[in-house]
Amino acid sequence: VENLPTSGDLTWPGGTWNSGATSPTAGDEPTSPCQTWRPSELAGLTGSAGRVFDLQGPITGRGQAYVLSFAGDAEVTAAYEQLMTDGAGCATRLGGRASQRQDASAPWGSGEFVDVTLPGPAGDRTVSTGVGRVGTRLVWLAIEVDGTEVGVLDPQADPDNRHTMINSLPKAMQRLR
16 A cells, blocks of 8 residues: 555646545456456456545546556566556447557656547546556556546656656656665
8 A cells, every 4th residue: 555656646737636545455346447357357466455536626537546566577567568458448448549558667667658538428538547567566547537638748848737647657656666
């Protein structure tokens, strides 16, 4: 639980994240519309924890973070790829559009994210899925917001305008060091 990101680790242009319920396990049911996996079913999983977040601001949304520990390199590599493939595949499953996988690595770990725009009754919404790896641990972030404005993809852009995953995933990975 102490390795989970906090509301201060997550960013959003013009918004604020509030931490919600925290669990010493990641649970057995999917919490994101793009999540088809259950943490307990990931091969080689040795430990997990989860936390939910709410976004307050001109754009509203919700987020989920998991920290997942694995027995070895093969298991963590397979889980990383499974989570990223699952996030990108959400567009096909739910009738949306996916971006290319984007890099969000840091000196202490590798990370990627993908955005999926999904149609909804009140308008489009965006689900961003980010996965970061540090050793044999992963941090998985899923952020769902109303609309399609997610920030600038350029890591050199003004930090207040950058995509939430460019700012948030490296901070979340740093907690795994």
